[in-house]
Amino acid sequence: MAEEEAPQTIGEAMGKPSDTTELEALFGVDVEITAVLGTATMPISQILKLGRGAVVELNHGVxxxxxxxxxxRIIAMGEVVVIEDRLGVTMTDIIKLTGSATD
Structure with a gap:
């Protein structure tokens, strides 16, 4: 049995055809892209004590x-990169999307 090949683009992950003529009306729609560096859970009492200079330890390592x-909605995994004096993200894995957009 052949293993399913990982999608190479977000379009492939969505199951969209490579001919995107029918989607051209949507090409100008802005979508917010977020890179999640990590998360933390803490009690409100601890949050109320946070101030300038406080460090919140996240669940991801360097x-x-x-x-x-x-x-x-998660679409990919990536690693943080530095581009001149800005941060960026290199996509390392495209997530195959399943279910509806309202999930």
Whole structure:
């Protein structure tokens, strides 16, 4: 049995055809892309004590892959990179999307 090949683009992950003529009306729609560096859970009492200079330890380590979201839906995994004086994300794995957009 052949293993299913991982999608190479977000379009492939959505099951969209490579001919995108029918989607051209949507090409100008903005989508918010978010790179999630990590999360933390703490009690409100601890949050209320946070101030300038406080450090919140996240659940990801240096070099760990991070989640990339489009409109709050995970679409890929990636790693943080530095581009001149800005941060960026290199996509390392495209997530195969399942279910409806309202999940």
């Amino acid at each position: 070099g760990d892959d991070i989640e990339i979201h489009a409109n709050n």
